[in-house]
Amino acid sequence: MKKLLLFVIATGSLLTALAFVWLQDGRSDEAVQQAASSVNEPVASEPTRNRARILVAARPLQAGALLRTEDLRWADLPASDEGNLPGLFLQGFIQPEKLSGSLMTRTVQSGQILSAEDVIRPEQSHYLSAMMAPGTRAVTLALTPEAVSHGLLRPGNRVDVILTSLNENASKLVEGETVSGLSAEQVLSDIKLLAIEAQLIDLGQRGAAATAQSGFDLVNVTFELLPEEAATLLLANKLGDLSLVLRGRRPSLAYEESVAQKVVWAEQVSQNHNPKAIPTHGVRIAYGKSDDANKNQDKSSGSSN
Template sequence: MNPRSLILLAVALVGVVGVVFFTRSFLAGVQQNATQVQTVSAPAPTASILVAARDLPVGTILTNELVEWQPWPENGVNDAYFESGKKKLKDVEGKVVRAPITRGEPMTASAIVAQGERGFLAAVLTPGMRAVTVKLSPVASVGGFIFPGDRVDVILTHTIELSRTEKYTAAETVFQNVRVLAVDQRSAVQGEKIQVAKTATIEVTPKMAEKVAMLGKLGTLSLSLRSLTNDGTYAVASDPDSPPISLTTTHTLGHEVSRFLPAMNEDTATSTVRVSRGNNISTVETGRSLRGSSDAGGDGQ
């Protein structure tokens, strides 16, 4: 074989090897691109679970605005999570947070408690506060439009008996900005039907709890619903940290709402005191100012 033929044969062999190499490289690239396209077009399956929409401290009463649905890898869904299709928003509405939940953290059954379950009131109560229940009439409960989480003023309506023949009716605000913890046995709205409450559980200080026990003996208690906006005078009702106030700033006497009721002279109103000196017992009529006692502030507790 002459040298020219050898050179042509060598060139042909090199060409064949080059073609094979480039062909394999091209096919490998095509296969890799196809795999990537397939991976992008078929993402990992996800589920939708309920998470906290913001940081939720202990004692927070859950509402629809405080939670939200969020996509979650299906292989990372725990049985304790609230998964869409298996659970609904109403399953957590009205329940109370008993362990801190950070924003975006999945809601779990162990982190919340419902009314009637052990530890409910302990979870909803602010540290240092007390829960007391007051009896209400249909009118006293604002016709069923007071719900857990609302802020109210407590009004006492009672009869002032100065003597056997001198009696007057009065109403006075005894507590302001009190948080409602529960209404009857409900910690949230149940359905669309308005239910008139017979009792309300409110959050007060220890001293105010003692006063509530006395108020029930003096007369009838009513609740006055407060606005969620700040009126510039008292703490905003929607602020979870705004404390209740034990302070009587206003009162109304019977003659102010009905001209048929006698007016009481608040500056000269008297009371009778029995004085015992040995075996002698006498009664002494003393003067007192009801206006001064009614307008005076409380202990602030």
Template sequence: MSPIRLIILVGAAIAAIAAAFLVRNMAQAPVVASAPEPVVETREVSQTRVLVAKRNLQIGDMITPEDLRWADWPESSVLNTYSTEAGDSDAMEKLAGSIVRIPIYEKEPIMDTKLVMKGDTGTMAALLTPGMRALAVEISVESATGGFILPNDHVDVILTYEVEGASSDEKLPITKTVLQNVRVLAIDQVYNTEEFGGASQIGSTATLEVTGDEAELIAYAERRGILSLSLRSWSDVGEAESRKARSDLLNAAGGGPSESGVVVYKNGQVDMPVGPRGR
């Protein structure tokens, strides 16, 4: 046998042995099982309908049924303070007229703890604009535009008083505008126009929204004479410059309260002192 042929035979034998080992190893390799398909379990979440805000509600806003709506809510997350359609279907009507005392955001459930309920003692404080005061003044049919002044109207406050004329026995009437563009918060104890049940209502007290300085001025003016309310048009309610006090209040000849030491305010600022220490 030639050497070349011997080399070929030996190489073939080695290749056969290698192939046998390879086949053996492949036969003994563990079979990898395919991962099972994930099982998606669907559970039905029990829901109920709760009363939520339809828009952002700010402090002092008066709630109407249009501000509220029923929304689906997970039953496991429903608190005792929520109003549910199943348990209180007329909640919208019950809450109408309530005042917001803590901001409520859109889609947030309505809770009584964030409201001043209609008729509660804290209603007037919730109605007030921050920084303002509520001051009650006596009115009559003649002094309140025949009863046509309603809550949320704006008025001018007018003072009528008498001064001495040429002789000590002669009295002359003087009329001055104390304040302009003042918001009416309530007539008597009614702060919502819907409570009147008509176009007009006679009251004996009007509650006005004023600053601290304006409250002092009106309180003095009420002691000085008779106050009347003049109804303003809605078209000029927003005029910023229209809210002011007359700087010449009670400063007519013979009528200045020189003995009182009163300070007159204009736009919330001291305008001029009237009295012994004033000009």
């Protein structure tokens, strides 16, 4: 009886141990499966914040340069500049084309953020004065379409100013000889045109000429001049007709010296206006009949009698 009891106790202990081991193996397999599944599951990324996009320089830009659309590009606003949104050009609030023709007030590098303080837009009141060289003045005159080459001239061109005038006292200057008194002379050289009508700059996409140049209306032309040049231009405009002559990009110094302050008179251009070309002694030509003709006439008259 005692042996049977010991056998039952031993068998129960063995079954309990086997059950415990089986439970532990099941839990370990489940843990391994959970670990494997956790490795295969994609890690959920944190939601990205929507950053503002701003205009930056697409290439290095010098102070005084005129902006073009291709000089600008969009970029994400850095986190360090999120508190500096006022004054920046934000996407959705402005188009890069609207800044075309704006004047740069400082030098920036490629990728550098642009702000409203970095550019002067054409519609701003101080845009024209910002374009002018230090110490210069702006003078506007109303000229004929012929004087401005019928729309071929553009803002930014450099020209010479020719004055054509009539000197009523020219006869006293040439020893009393009667002359036409018409003359032409270059009164200003290498002058920059700031504006023609309302067109301040000439970018490729704005190449339309002023509307007034298509008819007979006068054209408003604005010049960039030194103070003494401004006085010369205003006085020359009172003396006669002004014409603008487009300059080449590489003028000859020898030519500049030869035409400086040279007056060309009408007598030098056309012989029709030169009194010296008119003969001073006339030749009288008499038309009469010869002696033979007279004798024949006398004979014919006698026979008739």
